[in-house]
Amino acid sequence: MFLVLFATLFITVILLGPTLDKLLVEAMRNQVIDEINQRTLKFQNSEERLSYINKELQLRSKTFGLDQNSFTPSKLFYRIISVMTLDLGKSHFFTTDYGSSNVRDIIFEKVPKTLLLFTTSTLCVTVIGIFLGTYVAGKEGSWWDKLNSIFAIFSNSFPSWWVAMIMILVFAFTLHIFPARATPISSPSDSTYILDLLYHMALPLITLIIVSFGSWAYIVRYFLINILNEDFIFAKRTIGISRRKILYSHGLRNAGPPIATAVALSLASSFGGSIITEAVFDWPGMGKLYYDAIGLFDIPIIIGLTYISTVIFLVTIFITDISYTLLDPRVKGS
Amino acid sequence: MQKKLLIDLLRSRRGFIGISIIVFLLLVSAIAPLFIPIKSYILWNDPDYWINNPKTAAPFWTNIFGSKEFEHISLKKNDAKIVSESSDGIKIVNYEFKINMQSGSFPDDFMFLYTAKYGNIPPVLQIDINRPDNNNFTVYYSSLPSSSNINTTFSDRIFSTNKNVKEAMFQYQSLFKYPIANYEPQVLLFSDTDKPSVLKGTYQISEKFFLFDNSSIVDDIGLILGGKVFGIMGTDDLRRDLIVGIIWGTPIALFIGLTVAIFSISIGLIYGVIAGYRGKRTDETMMRINDIFYALPTLPLLILLSITFGRSIFLIIGFLMFFSWMGTAKVIRSIALQIRNFQYVEAAKLMGQSDLKVIFKHIIPQLLPLTFASVAISVPGAILGEAALSFIGLGDPSLPTWGQLLHDANTADAAPRGIWWWIVPPGMMIALTGLAFFLIGNTLDSIANPLRNKNKK
Numbered sequence: 149m150f151l152v153l154f155a156t157l158f159i160t161v162i163l164l165g166p167t168l169d170k171l172l173v174e175a176m177r178n179q180v181i182d183e184i185n186q187r188t189l190k191f192q193n194s195e196e197r198l199s200y201i202n203k204e205l206q207l208r209s210k211t212f213g214l215d216q217n218s219f220t221p222s223k224l225f226y227r228i229i230s231v232m233t234l235d236l237g238k239s240h241f242f243t244t245d246y247g248s249s250n251v252r253d254i255i256f257e258k259v260p261k262t263l264l265l266f267t268t269s270t271l272c273v274t275v276i277g278i279f280l281g282t283y284v285a286g287k288e289g290s291w292w293d294k295l296n297s298i299f300a301i302f303s304n305s306f307p308s309w310w311v312a313m314i315m316i317l318v319f320a321f322t323l324h325i326f327p328a329r330a331t332p333i334s335s336p337s338d339s340t341y342i343l344d345l346l347y348h349m350a351l352p353l354i355t356l357i358i359v360s361f362g363s364w365a366y367i368v369r370y371f372l373i374n375i376l377n378e379d380f381i382f383a384k385r386t387i388g389i390s391r392r393k394i395l396y397s398h399g400l401r402n403a404g405p406p407i408a409t410a411v412a413l414s415l416a417s418s419f420g421g422s423i424i425t426e427a428v429f430d431w432p433g434m435g436k437l438y439y440d441a442i443g444l445f446d447i448p449i450i451i452g453l454t455y456i457s458t459v460i461f462l463v464t465i466f467i468t469d470i471s472y473t474l475l476d477p478r479v480k481g482s
Numbered sequence: 483m484q485k486k487l488l489i490d491l492l493r494s495r496r497g498f499i500g501i502s503i504i505v506f507l508l509l510v511s512a513i514a515p516l517f518i519p520i521k522s523y524i525l526w527n528d529p530d531y532w533i534n535n536p537k538t539a540a541p542f543w544t545n546i547f548g549s550k551e552f553e554h555i556s557l558k559k560n561d562a563k564i565v566s567e568s569s570d571g572i573k574i575v576n577y578e579f580k581i582n583m584q585s586g587s588f589p590d591d592f593m594f595l596y597t598a599k600y601g602n603i604p605p606v607l608q609i610d611i612n613r614p615d616n617n618n619f620t621v622y623y624s625s626l627p628s629s630s631n632i633n634t635t636f637s638d639r640i641f642s643t644n645k646n647v648k649e650a651m652f653q654y655q656s657l658f659k660y661p662i663a664n665y666e667p668q669v670l671l672f673s674d675t676d677k678p679s680v681l682k683g684t685y686q687i688s689e690k691f692f693l694f695d696n697s698s699i700v701d702d703i704g705l706i707l708g709g710k711v712f713g714i715m716g717t718d719d720l721r722r723d724l725i726v727g728i729i730w731g732t733p734i735a736l737f738i739g740l741t742v743a744i745f746s747i748s749i750g751l752i753y754g755v756i757a758g759y760r761g762k763r764t765d766e767t768m769m770r771i772n773d774i775f776y777a778l779p780t781l782p783l784l785i786l787l788s789i790t791f792g793r794s795i796f797l798i799i800g801f802l803m804f805f806s807w808m809g810t811a812k813v814i815r816s817i818a819l820q821i822r823n824f825q826y827v828e829a830a831k832l833m834g835q836s837d838l839k840v841i842f843k844h845i846i847p848q849l850l851p852l853t854f855a856s857v858a859i860s861v862p863g864a865i866l867g868e869a870a871l872s873f874i875g876l877g878d879p880s881l882p883t884w885g886q887l888l889h890d891a892n893t894a895d896a897a898p899r900g901i902w903w904w905i906v907p908p909g910m911m912i913a914l915t916g917l918a919f920f921l922i923g924n925t926l927d928s929i930a931n932p933l934r935n936k937n938k939k
Contacts, residue, residue, distance in 0.1 A: 305916035307866055309873060310888060310909035316897035317905060328898035420781030424870055428892060442785065442875050443893075450789065454782040461779040 173209055175447050180204045241444045242437065251448045254437070255456055262433035263460070265349060266422055269356035270415065276361045278400070281368025286395045288373055300366035308359040308421040312428040315355045326351040329430045352429045359425075360418050367410045371403040378402075404475035412468035419461055487851055490929045491922065500921030503914060511733035522726045526882040533639075535721040536590050536708035541903050545711055552585040554709025559702055562689075573693040577703045581685045583614075587710055588669045588680060594622070594689060595704035597637040603694040604628045609640070610690065611671055614683025617657060619671060621650045635701070642668045668708075716903040719894045724887070728907050731884040735865050735915055738799055738883075742864035743857045746803045750810025751853055755841055757811070758818025769815065772808050780805045781870065788876045795878040802867045810856050814849060821845050851926065858923030862916030869912055884908040 180201050191197040233252075243249045244257045284293045303311075320328035327348055375381065376399055384394055426435025434453055441449040491497040514523075525531035536554050545551055562577040598605055609622040624646055626636055640647065647667050655662055658675050665678060674681045691700050715724040757768040787801045821827060822845070830840050871877055872885025873892070887908040891897070896904040 301917065301920060302913070305862060305913040305920060306909065307869055307873075307912060309870070310905070310912065313888070313892065313897045313905045314909070317900065317902055321898060321900040420779070420870070423781065424874060427874065428897075438785070439874055442789070445789075447789075450785070454786050457782045458779045461782075462777065465777060 173205065176208055177201065177205055180208075241446050242441070242449060251452045254449065255434070255452050258432065258434045258437050259456060259460075261431065262423070262426065262435065265352055265356070265426065265431060265433060266419065266460075268349075269353055269360075269422070272353070272357050273361045273364055274411075276357065277364025278368055280361065281365040282372060282395055282400060284365060285369045285372040285376065285399070286391070288376075293369070296362065296365055296369070300362040303359050303362040306359065308356070308418070309424040309428050311359050312352070312355045312425045315351055315358075316428070319351055331430050331432050349431070352425060352431050355425060355429075356418075356422055359421070360414070363414060364411065367414070368403070368407055371406045371410070372399050375399050375403045401475075405472055408468055408472045408475055412465050412472075415464055415468065419457070419464065423457065487854070487926070487929065491925055494925045494929075496921045497925035500918045500925065503918035504922070507732055507736060507915060507918065510729055511736060514729045514733055518726055518729060522723075523730050523882065524880075526722065526727065526730070527879065529720050532717075532721040532723070534593075534706055535717050535723055536710070536712045537717065537721050538719050538901060538904075539590065539709050539712035539717045541714055541716040542711045543714070550584075550586050551710035552587045552589050552707070554712040555581060555589075555705075555707040557581075557705040559704065562703060562705075571694070573696075573698070574690060575693065575700055576688050576690045577700075578686055578688040579705045581687060581707070583672055583680065583682055583685055586680060588672055590668070590708035590710055591642040591666075592668050592671075592708065593642070593704075593706040594640040595637075595702070595706065596639075596689065596691075596700065597635065597702040598626060598691065598698065598700050599633065599635050600626065600693070600698040601632050601634070601695055602628075602630075603698075604636075605694065605698055605700075606692040608690045608692070610688050612686040612688070613671075614681060614685065615675065617654075617675070619651075619654060621647050621667065621671070623650070633697075637702075642666060715907055718887075718890060718896075718901075718904050720890075724904065724907065727882040727887050728884070728911060730882045731887065731908065731911065732915075734795075734881055734883050735868070735912070738795070738802075738868045739861040739865040739915065739919065740857075741799050742802045742806065742867075743860045746807040746864075747810050747853055747857045747860060749803070750807035750856070751814050751846065751849065753807065754811040754814025755818045755845055755849070758815040759822050759837070759841055759845060761819065761822070765815070765819075769812075772811050775805075776808045776812075778805070780867075784867070784871060785874070785876060788871060793876055793878050795881055798868060798871060798878060802864050806860060806863060806867075810853075810860070813856070814852075817849065817852070818845060821848055851929070855923050855926035858919045858926060861919035861923075865912060865915055884912050 184197070184201070191200065242254050244253050248254070280296065284290075284296045287293055316328050319326045329348075331348065372395075376395075381394060381398065384398060385391070389398075423435035423438060426433045427439035430436055434457065437449060438453050440446075441453065492501060521531065534556060539554065540551070542553065545553070557579050559577075562579050565576040565578065567574050594609055596607065604626040606625045607622065608620060611619045611621060613619070622640055622644070626638075629636075643666075651662065651667050651670055654670075658670070658673075660678060662670055665673070669678065672680055672685070687705060689703055689705075693699070713723050713725055715728060717723055753768065753772070757765045757772075784801055784805065788798060791797055827840060827844055830844050835843075868877070868883065869885030869888070872883050873889045875889055875893075877883055877886045877889065885908075888905065891901070891904040891908075894901075894904075
């Protein structure tokens, strides 16, 4: 597991390496052009201007060591360290609420909001998914069961961010129940801030739950029904253990490990979707920052966010893996 | 066997629904190149091409349900009554358009189009509107730009936002019983003088050219009153006809989905079979590599890759392929592990057939039906992936895809503004395509999975 974690990080950084170099040079070129414009340097013709830019660029990239090959070990090491500590310099377009334009500050300001939304929605979806899935599994073939399957297929086909747009259309524009923009109005120091935040969080949260609880319930139902057809369940039923108890305690307990694996995968993919959903709602988290940074081509922010979302992604997988060992007594022994 | 698969597929209800949707999508794809000008596809992002359409107009059929909104009017040279007279060497050409105004709402904007050829002395253009209440408004009176060329062709359009038009309106304040400063020209021109509501009746709009020499001629003329409703799907903020975008999006989406699915599944199939067949160390190593790929966060890396390498549709297809073969590899490997121990495979091996031959002749054919199922199942993922990339602004800028329609809608705040016709259809198309392939894949999977069928045989 740790091996996978480390390898992933390493691959990410190797993939990032040349990209980062190229992007840094690109950013530097913009910087040089900006400086030329600000100092209103005059050139005879465009070639002279170009050669000035190139000269300046070469000089600067030498100081930063950007002219070397990206794959030299020392550089690779330096790169990993600098990305891991988020030492990525300053953003061109964004600042924190307090005015700092350091990439690390900006990202750390946004991450808690994303985590708040993502974990809350995941928890809600887990609870709803497990109970709905179990309930439906107990009534296999019923009307509810079919409805749930159809719902799961449909919610799988719709992009979650599109559902988000529809939710805004319905609840904000037509019904005026929730605000269309999820950025809280009051400042963090206000006493009503928490309430305001929760009020603005409602619509994104509902959307994230709606798009994913169907497939959750479907996964739970699928594995549970497989377990319920096993011999030992029949044996338990003949002893006279109540149907309800078999379903919730024996069935769920045994279906737990495969459910955990399946869910880890679906979580990982829904994380990407929830990032985009955030951007649609203007929820002041990483997703919106991502969206804006791509629009403005703010490279340091994009790289920082890629790294952080990789970490969050891996932690999510890691947690589900741990829960797997907790759920499956066979793994504990080895 | 493939034929049997198709028949089985059509027999099941879900498969039939899926196939019908696909047939429908293929028909739409066929309509695109046959009936829609290819220019609309190439110039999708060129605002000039779409300028004759109304801005942000709802689909026309909304008029059936709600109040009657103003329908788009576009009049050409043939629609005009031409009266020309000449006196003292000045030729006056008058193009008169008749408009019967019966709708309950005002036009969204208006445009006067003209193209004129002239020499040294530029012609003068005067635009008058004669209203049903017999008021006559002169909204524009100005000469065309002069030029030193002997033979100039000048083409222009006068918008309702034109400064001259706005200023010309002010001289008619005395006619109106309410302050007109708050209203746009397109409202005032068609409005009752007592209250700001539509004055129904026949309007005569004339574009009068004063030509000062013989060589001057008026080439083309036109009048556009921007509708509040237009076309089957309405238009967006850039005046693009959305039905065109949706229809062109269909073949592109199918192309992306199928290419990514077929190639990534093929990679997964070969990778999985090799791992499963060889077993032992090879299997172990290959599966570890697979695990690592599995653990890569797809979306952030996709974003990074398309920022680095570019946004061409083929690159995007490549990236999506790169990130979607792992699941298949895992499933195929577990099945190949079992097939490898089937007796006929062992017999083939004992006969001295090479590994390659065993894999391609005996194992892969067994897995083909399942592969078809996987291809169908992974199409929606590819389409959703491309849509997501397009949506965050990293799509191929030269193509109209559904994701890009939604991206444009999101940047224009279509949802909070309630422009539903910009949001609902593209998403529905994405979902419909996804659903079709998902249904087919699901059915194929239950028909064709060799391990599941083993007990029945």
